[in-house]
Amino acid sequence: MGKSSKKKSFIFFIAIFALLTACSSNNTSTNKNAETENHSNAGVEEKGKTLRLGYINSTGNKDKDKPAVSGAEGWALNKGFLQEELKKIGITNIEYFSFPNGPNLNEAMASGEIDVGILGDTPALLARSSGQKTRLIGFANIFQDIWLVTNKKNGVSSLEELKGKTVATSNGSYMLRYLTGLLEENNLLEDVKIVHLLPPEAAAALERGDIQAYAFPTYMGPKHVKLGFPLLHQASKTTPHLTGTSVTIASEKFLEQNPEFLSVWTDTRERAVKDLKEHQEEFYQYVAEVIKQDLDVVKESLPLNNIREENFPKEGLELLEGTKKFLVKQGLIKKDFAIKDWMLKDQ
Known part of the structure; x- marks a missing residue:
């Protein structure tokens, strides 16, 4: 196979995953690639709305007692910050969905099976470029190694x-x-x-x-x-x-139905970042426990400087723009779009 043919085959192979997210919006079956972990905030089902939260679990941990959500988002859940604030806007339960990689999470988002997803920048960009109706609501982590x-x-x-x-x-x-x-x-x-x-x-x-x-x-x-x-x-x-970034996206439908959610998410995450940096060892112990990794591995993987209080740090936006330009150049993003039009900031 010639070099040009080889590159075209490679690009086609990768692009299939982006197209899946667009096609899967017509698929109403349950995503079989997800590990579903149903938990209510208090351990007992309460009346009220439910937040369906998806995240990437590349470690293979399937412990249902504690979903493997790390970073500030996981800390907000561990400390009860997020549950406490969500109850004030009528969201009394959280269901967790674990995915092996970003394309699988995108499929679930497109088919309406999850409301909010935390995933890598590349799959999030590919999904948005294919027409998936999401909004970028923040960065979970920047300079992801x-x-x-x-x-x-x-x-x-x-x-x-x-x-x-x-x-x-x-x-x-x-x-x-x-x-x-x-x-x-x-x-x-x-x-x-x-x-x-x-x-x-x-x-x-x-x-x-x-x-x-x-x-x-x-x-x-x-x-x-x-x-x-x-x-x-x-x-x-x-x-x-x-390096990559880990971003948080939400479906436009969910945001429209829950107009106060963005403010709660933004404020709670900022509170969690401040708290975890005041309790670093406790935070690292928590992450090591939920993802089933050694403490030294967690510390090397997750420098606290990469978790920022602001939802849209300048460095994160620069990395995201660089990734998007690369994907456009490779032909993986067929229709370019402006990051600023995708972002949704709390007013």
């Missing part, structure tokens, strides 16, 4: 050695944007085969030699380096412009 590791035996020692080899990451993810951007900047995009693989499946594929490298997300990267997989490249160290 990626760890590119190789296999333990006979692994490559440089990016150049990936030429002619196969690498993997989760399709439609912020890690994919990093991986394709990194390869392009090193003139390797035409010579490296990228395949889709979810993080929990990566270690086995590396050990079998099916792939030569894998781009891991937050938490999973340091975990696998700790397990002995050699680190080939880390986004934050040399290519911070290729």
Whole structure:
């Protein structure tokens, strides 16, 4: 296969995931890729509206007692801040939906199965560009890191050695944007085969030699380096412009039906960020518990400076704009749009 054909095939393969979010709006069946965790705020069903909250769980944790929501959003739930304020506007219950990656969450959002989603910037942008009716209501995390590791035996020692080899990451993810951007900047995009693989499946594929490298997300990267997989490249160290952001989106329908929600979400998240920074060790212990990772792995993955009080930090918007431009350049976003038109700020 020629280089141009190879690149076209790669772009087509990735674009399928963006198209799924547009097509799935006609699909009324339950999303089979989600782990549903139904909890009321007080442990007993109360009368009132329900918030259906979706999030990405790349760690594979399926503990139903505590949903694996980390960051300020998870802390707001753990401390009861969010439940307390939502009750004041008639939302008395929260249901949690765990997804392995962003495209799956997008499908659930498009089919009306969730109201609010916390996910990586790339899948959120792809969904919006395909016509999904969402609004960007804030950033959960900025400068989200990626760890590119190789296999333990006979692994490559440089990016150049990936030429002619196969690498993997989760399709439609912020890690994919990093991986394709990194390869392009090193003139390797035409010579490296990228395949889709979810993080929990990566270690086995590396050990079998099916792939030569894998781009891991937050938490999973340091975990696998700790397990002995050699680190080939880390986004934050040399290519911070290729780091990702974790964003929060909400369906336009839900926001219209709950006009006070945005104010509650914004104020509660700001309160949670201030509180977690005053109780850092307690916060890190909480995250380690709910995502089932070692404490040192959590601390390396989640620098507190990356969790900002403001919903729309300048650095986050710059990273998001950079990601969007890259996706447009790659042909993955067919119809460009302005980030400012997608944002919804609390007045």
